[in-house]
Amino acid sequence: MVAESPPSKNGVAGTAGAIKALLNLSLRVYGSSDLDSLMSHILSELSRLMDVEGISILLPDHPRETLGIVWAKYPENVSPRIMKEIRVPLEGSIAGAAFKTGKPLLVPDVLQDGRHFPGVDQAIGFVTRSLLAIAMVLEDGAVGVLECVNKRHGQFQAADVELGKSLAAILALAIQRASLIESLEKTNVDLQALLDLHTGQVDRVRDERDRLLGEAESHRAFEPIVGSSPAVLSLLQRAQHALHSDITVLIQGETGTGKELLAQCLYQGGPRRTGPFMVENCATIAPGLFASELFGHVKGAFSGAINDHKGLIERAHGGTLFLDEIGDLPVEIQTGLLRALEDGYVRPVGSKEKVRSDFRLICATHKDLEKEMEAGRFRSDLYYRISVFVIHMPPLRERKEDIPRLVSVFLKEFGQTYGKTIPGLDPPVLQCLLDYPFPGNVRELRNEIESAVAVAEDGRPICLHHLSPRLRSKQCFSDPTHPQPLKAQVETLEKTLIAQALKFCGGNQTKAAKMLGLSRYGLAKKIKRYGLGGSF
Numbered sequence: 012m013v014a015e016s017p018p019s020k021n022g023v024a025g026t027a028g029a030i031k032a033l034l035n036l037s038l039r040v041y042g043s044s045d046l047d048s049l050m051s052h053i054l055s056e057l058s059r060l061m062d063v064e065g066i067s068i069l070l071p072d073h074p075r076e077t078l079g080i081v082w083a084k085y086p087e088n089v090s091p092r093i094m095k096e097i098r099v100p101l102e103g104s105i106a107g108a109a110f111k112t113g114k115p116l117l118v119p120d121v122l123q124d125g126r127h128f129p130g131v132d133q134a135i136g137f138v139t140r141s142l143l144a145i146a147m148v149l150e151d152g153a154v155g156v157l158e159c160v161n162k163r164h165g166q167f168q169a170a171d172v173e174l175g176k177s178l179a180a181i182l183a184l185a186i187q188r189a190s191l192i193e194s195l196e197k198t199n200v201d202l203q204a205l206l207d208l209h210t211g212q213v214d215r216v217r218d219e220r221d222r223l224l225g226e227a228e229s230h231r232a233f234e235p236i237v238g239s240s241p242a243v244l245s246l247l248q249r250a251q252h253a254l255h256s257d258i259t260v261l262i263q264g265e266t267g268t269g270k271e272l273l274a275q276c277l278y279q280g281g282p283r284r285t286g287p288f289m290v291e292n293c294a295t296i297a298p299g300l301f302a303s304e305l306f307g308h309v310k311g312a313f314s315g316a317i318n319d320h321k322g323l324i325e326r327a328h329g330g331t332l333f334l335d336e337i338g339d340l341p342v343e344i345q346t347g348l349l350r351a352l353e354d355g356y357v358r359p360v361g362s363k364e365k366v367r368s369d370f371r372l373i374c375a376t377h378k379d380l381e382k383e384m385e386a387g388r389f390r391s392d393l394y395y396r397i398s399v400f401v402i403h404m405p406p407l408r409e410r411k412e413d414i415p416r417l418v419s420v421f422l423k424e425f426g427q428t429y430g431k432t433i434p435g436l437d438p439p440v441l442q443c444l445l446d447y448p449f450p451g452n453v454r455e456l457r458n459e460i461e462s463a464v465a466v467a468e469d470g471r472p473i474c475l476h477h478l479s480p481r482l483r484s485k486q487c488f489s490d491p492t493h494p495q496p497l498k499a500q501v502e503t504l505e506k507t508l509i510a511q512a513l514k515f516c517g518g519n520q521t522k523a524a525k526m527l528g529l530s531r532y533g534l535a536k537k538i539k540r541y542g543l544g545g546s547f
């Protein structure tokens with residue numbers, strides 16, 4: 012049987028004590044983020060305030076078919092674990108009816124009420140006599156039920172209902188707040204995980220990008236150095252280690268192998284690229300001028316010193332000093348250079364003051380500096396100071412596979428210089444280049460291609476007669492390592508002899524024909540056949 016809530020008689024709920032208790036609970040709800048300990052405290056307070064044997068909060072399960080007893084304050088002999096396992100049906104229970112209607116239900120005699128669900132009492136060994144079920148309602152509807160069981164003294168009154176409604180409202184807010192905090196915390200965890208993942212990905216992408224950029228940058232730094240032979244690749248690999256540091260580098264190699272070119276690449280790709288790049292070839296400085304060239308001088312330091320002069324070391328401040336042919340530096344100058352390297356100061360000739368210079372040194376030599384040291388021409392302390400990182404430039408004869416690529420780069424370069432389009436080399440020309448030892452290395456090859464382009468006909472390939480006699484004299488038509496059909500060799504020889512004769516006769520075909528014992532017409536035919544119509 013369900014009774015309408017009677018008006019307050021005993022005035023328990025209306026007392027100043029109850030209001031104070033309500034206020035305290037509200038404050039507690041907003042001051043706590045731990046819902047379980049908050050509920051345990053609130054239910055203890057409520058069971059005292061409402062003067063009941065048992066009190067519980069039921070929340071709907073998903074999907075909303077049953078109610079679970081989530082928090083409860085019952086006599087000590089009731090097992091909280093068993094209580095938590097109980098499911099109260101929404102249909103066929105007083106709590107379910109309160110939840111669905113959103114209205115408080117006061118049941119003075121539970122056994123007389125057909126909706127009573129006996130499962131709870133059976134499970135926990137308890138007897139429910141009277142019951143007050145109040146839905147905890149928010150704007151969107153009921154979020155749960157507050158259930159007070161067995162009024163200890165007398166019956167539930169209307170005042171209990173009013174107090175229960177106020178409590179249920181506070182509890183509904185507490186639950187809403189807690190679930191909001193929980194979902195915010197979960198979102199926060201999810202977001203953090205997402206952020207970590209994203210940050211990890213961003214870091215990985217950035218690392219990869221830096222690695223690729225680093226590689227690309229190194230690659231770009233050495234772009235002017237043409238060659239893909241194993242010798243060049245291993246020199247570039249080594250040079251790459253010196254690219255991003257200030258380390259002193261000693262480049263060793265024969266003349267024309269590209270020592271200065273490598274020094275330029277190290278400077279331009281290195282950390283001091285915005286500073287100056289001072290270059291000096293020690294083999295070309297007059298003996299008396301070394302000190303002044305390197306360290307500078309002050310006005311009046313010697314006859315002819317009409318002005319102050321900044322030396323190379325001072326001018327290289329913040330940048331790089333490249334000393335080519337360092338092996339030719341006089342011993343007395345070596346001491347000053349060593350001091351500048353170690354102290355970071357130079358003293359200009361005739362000056363009492365030292366000048367500071369912070370520079371990176373790159374040296375090159377074709378000499379064997381260890382031998383120079385043994386012979387007493389090179390200071391050992393300077394040698395050890397500059398040979399921290401040595402790079403060897405391989406001679407061209409040890410990397411002939413680079414010749415075709417070098418030739419094509421130079422053909423393009425000089426084609427632009429001379430305003431011509433040179434499609435390539437006649438096959439014997441390449442063979443000739445490959446057979447030649449190139450004592451002057453890449454510089455000699457470069458010069459050879461430049462002079463060939465200069466005399467070649469626009470749009471026609473470079474022929475043997477465009478090459479210098481030095482190269483052609485080395486040509487071996489019957490080289491057993493490169494056997495060719497006799498006809499081809501004879502033709503190559505014929506072509507070369509005609510080209511030489513034309514060149515000798517300044518392009519005069521009548522004279523050349525006479526020289527070769529050919530008719531003017533016969534020579535013209537051969538010139539046409541061999542494409543020798545260019546300027547001689």
Ligand SMILES: Nc1ncnc2c1ncn2[C@@H]1O[C@H](COP(=O)(O)OP(=O)(O)OP(=O)(O)O)[C@@H](O)[C@H]1O
Nearest residue numbers: 235236237238265266267268269270271272453454
């Ligand atoms: N691998 C290369 N790719 C392209 N050009 C090169 C290469 N090596 C050298 N050269 C070119 O050859 C010429 C000579 O090079 P460089 O002056 O650097 O040689 P070097 O070893 O310093 O000579 P030296 O000892 O006589 O001073 C330059 O024009 C340079 O650009």
